[in-house]
Amino acid sequence: MLPLPFIQTLSNGLPIVYQSEFRAIYYGTIAYVWMLFAIYLSTKPKWLDRLIGLPEMYMVHGMLSIAAIVLAYLHKEGTASTGWIKTTGDWSFDLFLGLMIYSLIFMAGWLTNRVPVLKKLKQLLEKIFKHELSIWIHRLNILAVILVFIHVQLISYIVAIKPFIYLFDVASAFVLGCYLFSKFVQPLTYEQGYLLANRTIAQNVQELKIKMPRSSHLDLLAGDYIFLSFPDYPGLREMHPFSIANAPDKTREITLAIRGDGDFTRQLTEVKPESMVKIDGGYGRYQEFLNDQPKSANIVILAGGIGVTPLLSTIDANLNRNLQIFYTAHKQADLLYLERFDQWQKYSNIGCHLQVGRFKDVQVLEQLPNDWQHNTIFLIGGPSSMMHHWVRFLKQHGAGNGQIYFEEFSW
Template sequence: MRRKRIVLNILWLIILFLIPMPLIVILNTQLVASVSDLIVYDFGIVAYVWWLIITYLSIRPSWLDRLIGLPSMYLVHGLLGTIALIAATIHKFLSFSFDQNVKNTGNIAWYLVLFGFFYAVFFMSGWLINYFKIADTLKKKLNHIFKHQVSVWIHRLNLVVIVLIFFHVQLIVRIESITEFMVIFDTYTVVILGLYLFNKIRLLTLDNGTVISNKFLNSDTHELIIRLKDQKRYRPGDFYFVSFKGLKKLGIESHPFSVTSAPKDNLQSVTFTIQNVGDFTNKISKVPTGTKVKLEGPFGLFDKLIRLENVETPIVLYGLGTGIAPLLSIAAEYAGKRPIHVLWTAQSQDKLYYSSKLKGFAAKYSNFRYCEQVHRFKNHQLRDIFSENEISKGQFYIVGPANAIIEIEDNLNSLGVNRNRLNDERLTL
């Protein structure tokens, strides 16, 4: 956790200061303007550079995922979007231009950013829905129209913003004449848009899996096994963005799903456990064997965190519903090698479909414990379930819906588990 925090702090310094710095220094030393005007222009420059960085983060660079994890990357993406909007707003209201084209490009970009920001906060982040029940209910109602894929397209308006601001700057003659500034400005833009396009083309042409089995685990959950074409090693608890090729019903959308299988058992294929919750997942049952699959990833930090831990440290895996998927993968990989305690709760008995597998591990290994229950564990039960050692030293990995995780983490913390030892994966990004 400490390492991750240090990496995150360094990343923020690079993003906030280092990358915009060359443009700021050149503009402030070469443009003849009052100090107050220069500061206002600086706000515009940093907002633009931050949008470029936001665009880069949207391609989910896997090197960054392995350093800080995708959820943290999404958080940086969201926070950077917020401060970029603030910087752009200061720039918009305090700067002045006689040129109508400069004004129009800047104004349209700002309105688009403003709309995109509020849309993303409501439909694409957990900032409201994880904490306010009314927002969650409203989003679920509106989800029939504003499906995730619609939101993704609306979010891509940010690319239009970048193009508008690119021309906005080219149209300002006094800035356009500063060669060093324009070389860096254009290079930043071309490199980021180039990487974005390259990634899109790579994903379009990706073909690295084939469905070899698709069966029901219960009335609303499927187990999908996919044979991997390339042997890029996934780690226990990782997740992929999965999309299917050539199936009109499922379109080209890609959705995140965690691996349920353990790499030590089989590296040729990967298993997913998918619960039907909406448009895409409801159609999973229709996916025939032989369907070609695109797997973007793998992503995930859980295994890295486990490997960094002392082998004696108790590992507590707490799954809610389908949240058990990545935890079963970890349990299967480390059963017998590490002290493991799995807790799994589901809404009904038939949803505890991996029960016998987990009970099997508990029967086979003396350092493996397993507790399951229909409906959540109450606080007084948790107090009895965990050992002193788990409460004081255990590393907790909790996977499930975001609002349930927030509640469980509060409970665990009240039992004495330090928040530094609470690692989670929320089933929404």
């Protein structure tokens, strides 16, 4: 829908002499609008996060960017230009294409998790292209957009279409303003706390406890995740998302359980207590999803490995609800916070089922409440393959989309 006003104002003013290029020009216009929207989504607007969730926003961001590059290619092949018009257009397309390939390898887990060769290549190159460098390389998309903006401003017959060019300039200025605000102004509002403790709780898993000041105004809900950085540690200065493992309370303490999967997370073992930490949050929809459901609804938790982290805080915040918890890991040592499950098991309204290795479908099905298709909601956290398996299984047995929620960070 977003490109329609641009296409309408453009079509009303395009000279007939360029009729053979109309379709390609429209392709280029749609590509630019989609790329602007993708950049706006990269600013993590909180109003949209609480509405649809940041993982969905990232997915739209990634898919729109890829679709925009495809349309940009069709635009490039279907139009003729010379001089700086051609040069700026070619430069922007080449830059977008290169950044897309780089992002698919280093910043799109859905692809590398499915292609073993790419996963090995990523692990090899991560020694050079670390998290902070990848973030800065990704920001070159702004340069590519600026090149497109210049490209359009150089085309005299396009600039002559005043309604279109006004709309084009306003949209460009708005997105650029939002982006600059998110990078230079919003960081000034990040909350500042300090690290209380940093300990290893399982192989390759660190627990960080963070203390926030009395003046903190973090808007945290159970199941949320935060973006954090450690300004005093090179390599940890760019924001990175992590789920909270404890329900927010008056102690103003935040507990994180983090697996060392990348250079940023592996380096967390070096952070000393009392270190300053900057936090932006909260983000997420687990508790928002629960709040939208009837209070009488049963809750079933399906968790695997480190994916249990946001669900731990969700359980803590909903101990008065009827809960069935299924938690699995590859090894006994990978089952986290067993003492919390022991405590929850004492509640008459909570059932805990823990095991090494994935649950068989029938194991879960036998433990579900009667008439669960109409009175039960499901929260899922874990590896992508596990989450998608349970979503398919539940839907095959009668669950509706509105009964299931999970957050998948594949982009």
